[in-house]
Amino acid sequence: xxxxxxxxxxxxxxxxxxxxxxxxxxxxxxxxxxxxxxxxxxxxxxxxxxxxxxxxxxxxxxxxxxxxxxxxxxxxxxxxxxxxxxxxxxxxxxxxxxxxxxxxxxxxxxxxxxxxxxxxxxxxxxxxxxxxxxxxxxxxxxxxxxxxxxxxxxxxxxxxxxxxxxxxxxxxxxxxxxxxxxxxxxxxxxxxxxxxxxxxxxxxxxxxxxxxxxxxxxxxxxxxxxxxxxxxxxxxxxxxxxxxxxxxxxxxxxxxxxxxxxxxxxxxxxxxxxxxxxxxxxxxxxxxx
Amino acid sequence: xxxxxxxxxxxxxxxxxxxxxxxxxxxxxxxxxxxxxxxxxxxxxxxxxxxxxxxxxxxxxxxxxxxxxxxxxxxxxxxxxxxxxxxxxxxxxxxxxxxxxxxxxxxxxxxxxxxxxxxxxxxxxxxxxxxxxxxxxxxxxxxxxxxxxxxxxxxxxxxxxxxxxxxxxxxxxxxxxxxxxxxxxxxxxxxxxxxxxxxxxxxxxxxxxxxxxxxxxxxxxxxxxxxxxxxxxxxxxxxxxxxxxxxxxxxxxxxxxxxxxxxxxxxxxxxxxxxxxxxxxxxxxxxxxxxxxxxxxxxxxxxxx
Numbered sequence: 001x002x003x004x005x006x007x008x009x010x011x012x013x014x015x016x017x018x019x020x021x022x023x024x025x026x027x028x029x030x031x032x033x034x035x036x037x038x039x040x041x042x043x044x045x046x047x048x049x050x051x052x053x054x055x056x057x058x059x060x061x062x063x064x065x066x067x068x069x070x071x072x073x074x075x076x077x078x079x080x081x082x083x084x085x086x087x088x089x090x091x092x093x094x095x096x097x098x099x100x101x102x103x104x105x106x107x108x109x110x111x112x113x114x115x116x117x118x119x120x121x122x123x124x125x126x127x128x129x130x131x132x133x134x135x136x137x138x139x140x141x142x143x144x145x146x147x148x149x150x151x152x153x154x155x156x157x158x159x160x161x162x163x164x165x166x167x168x169x170x171x172x173x174x175x176x177x178x179x180x181x182x183x184x185x186x187x188x189x190x191x192x193x194x195x196x197x198x199x200x201x202x203x204x205x206x207x208x209x210x211x212x213x214x215x216x217x218x219x220x221x222x223x224x225x226x227x228x229x230x231x232x233x234x235x236x237x238x239x240x241x242x243x244x245x246x247x248x249x250x251x252x253x254x255x256x257x258x259x260x261x262x263x264x265x266x267x268x269x270x271x272x273x274x275x276x277x278x279x280x281x282x283x284x285x286x287x288x289x
Numbered sequence: 290x291x292x293x294x295x296x297x298x299x300x301x302x303x304x305x306x307x308x309x310x311x312x313x314x315x316x317x318x319x320x321x322x323x324x325x326x327x328x329x330x331x332x333x334x335x336x337x338x339x340x341x342x343x344x345x346x347x348x349x350x351x352x353x354x355x356x357x358x359x360x361x362x363x364x365x366x367x368x369x370x371x372x373x374x375x376x377x378x379x380x381x382x383x384x385x386x387x388x389x390x391x392x393x394x395x396x397x398x399x400x401x402x403x404x405x406x407x408x409x410x411x412x413x414x415x416x417x418x419x420x421x422x423x424x425x426x427x428x429x430x431x432x433x434x435x436x437x438x439x440x441x442x443x444x445x446x447x448x449x450x451x452x453x454x455x456x457x458x459x460x461x462x463x464x465x466x467x468x469x470x471x472x473x474x475x476x477x478x479x480x481x482x483x484x485x486x487x488x489x490x491x492x493x494x495x496x497x498x499x500x501x502x503x504x505x506x507x508x509x510x511x512x513x514x515x516x517x518x519x520x521x522x523x524x525x526x527x528x529x530x531x532x533x534x535x536x537x538x539x540x541x542x543x544x545x546x547x548x549x550x551x552x553x554x555x556x557x558x559x560x561x562x563x564x565x566x567x568x569x570x571x572x573x574x575x576x577x578x579x580x581x582x583x584x585x586x587x588x589x590x591x592x593x594x
Contacts, residue, residue: 022398022400023401026401026406028395029402029403030402030406032392033406033409036409036410036466036469037409037413038428039424039427039428039465040413040416040421042424042427042428042435043423043427043428046427046433054433058433058434058435059435059438059442101319102319102320102323105319106316109312109313109317113313113316115310115317116317122579122582125582126578126579127328129522129574129582130571130574131525131526131546131547131570131571131574132526133526133528133546133551133570134335134567134568134570134571135335136550136551136554136563137554137563137564138330138331138332138334138338139327140554140555141338141343141560142330142334144348160327161323161327164320168320192312193309193312221417222418222419222420223417224417224418224419224528224533225528225547225551228551229555238417238420239419239420239529240419242423243420243423245423253427256427257424257427260423260424263420264415264417264420267415268412270415271408271411271412271415278411279477282470282473282474283474283477283478
């Protein structure tokens with residue numbers, strides 16, 4: 001957040017008292033912030049406990065922290081976790097690239113060159129509100145016919161389908177915030193549409209492009225439904241792989257917790273280090289159409 | 290349908306007429322091609338499948354009229370899952386709106402450690418629902434979970450996944466994950482609130498709730514509306530967490546519409562029936578869509594804080 005939280009000094013406010021009052025809010029918000037993350041923190045704690053400890057001591061901190069579970073997940077044969085992880089990475093990065101390649105030029109054409117018109121943006125908003133489950137069966141049939149079933153490319157396409165509306169909505173909003181005068185000047189100077197888009201508009205649009213990239217990465221990393229339907233083994237991402245861990249490996253709770261924490265790590269890293277883009281993207285995406 | 294929007298009209302007036310149709314068409318080509326193959330075609334094929342006797346094993350396209358729909362209404366599963374989905378969504382969204390609003394008011398002030406805790410509050414939104422389902426299993430497992438151990442220590446023995454406790458459990462879990470989302474949207478809305486108004490509200494301790502009601506709520510209405518509808522739409526299509534945790538059970542007591550459709554298609558292999566159920570859901574939701582699109586588009590909240 002780049003917002004500054006200015007509270008003007010109020011008459012009659014004594015500093016120590018208001019300071020103490022503020023710490024109360026730190027306490028309350030802190031407790032709530034920890035509370036909503038209990039599942040995550042619990043998984044992290046369990047992942048460092050030796051197998052024997054997990055059942056005996058469900059509530060305490062790990063007494064003899066171990067990295068065995070991480071070693072198992074990453075190196076033990078038969079788990080395939082590194083492959084799931086690589087699949088997720090390829091799917092997420094591929095989706096980000098495809099969404100941007102499709103959405104950036106098209107949004108420019110719609111907003112600035114008045115191509116198509118308002119209905120394209122409206123249908124993008126509408127599409128985002130429709131239940132994805134409707135498309136599951138048609139996608140399954142289509143992908144089976146096209147030979148895209150259980151392939152990385154197939155899941156990239158499915159996730160592009162899911163995220164393209166958000167990308168278009170955010171980019172259109174970002175584009176409208178850029179003054180058009182610069183582009184007009186460029187066109188008077190004889191710059192082509194393509195040149196204007198790539199060397200003039202794109203740099204100014206960069207913050208929105210980054211926000212779209214971050215959100216699309218997280219959403220496609222987190223997809224489960226389409227992965228469940230459209231992948232069987234070759235293209236399995238971590239969401240599906242980690243959920244299968246529970247049934248396929250029975251009681252290996254330590255390994256499961258390590259796998260689920262590692263799988264959550266990339267989106268969490270974005271949440272911490274790209275928070276500005278995330279917050280702007282989520283809140284603008286929520287309210288702009 | 291939104292031609293009358295002032296913002297758009299202003300933009301149109303400013304924009305000079307250019308003859309770049311060819312360039313515009315070329316730039317839109319990837320989108321048009323993608324939309325044709327992966328949006329329009331699946332949409333049409335989904336609608337057609339609803340009137341066909343397609344199955345997983347026999348994808349031949351024999352039309353069977355409205356047989357799929359009559360089958361849906363004859364069996365108890367569809368109506369039951371629709372009822373569960375609507376009730377469940379109504380409960381979780383109501384709770385998330387109230388708690389998210391409260392949390393946003395709580396955080397909307399200066400206090401030490403605000404930045405770190407704000408980040409922490411957003412983490413649940415980032416965790417994949419399916420992975421969160423796995424983490425919940427870890428937390429709630431009868432043998433090794435921290436929650437049953439805690440309850441046991443307090444002298445209670447509750448079987449969390451039993452038929453009469455599983456729905457409240459799922460409600461709590463959904464509220465834990467998605468209250469941060471309503472919080473974020475409402476908090477962003479509060480940031481664009483005139484500061485003096487909030488100050489006045491905060492200082493006047495006695496009338497806090499009254500000014501909340503008469504000053505803050507009206508201004509915040511569009512934002513609350515956006516948060517409500519986005520959550521409602523998401524709640525109505527809930528799949529991941531519940532599927533990972535209960536697979537719709539015990540019995541069919543936690544089967545959402547999405548789980549029902551998924552199972553009809555890929556467990557029973559009845560594509561026609563699944564497509565018919567999807568089409569019904571789509572048709573029921575469709576009338577709301579233009580309304581929501583219009584309302585959400587007109588909030589005008591800047592998200593760049």
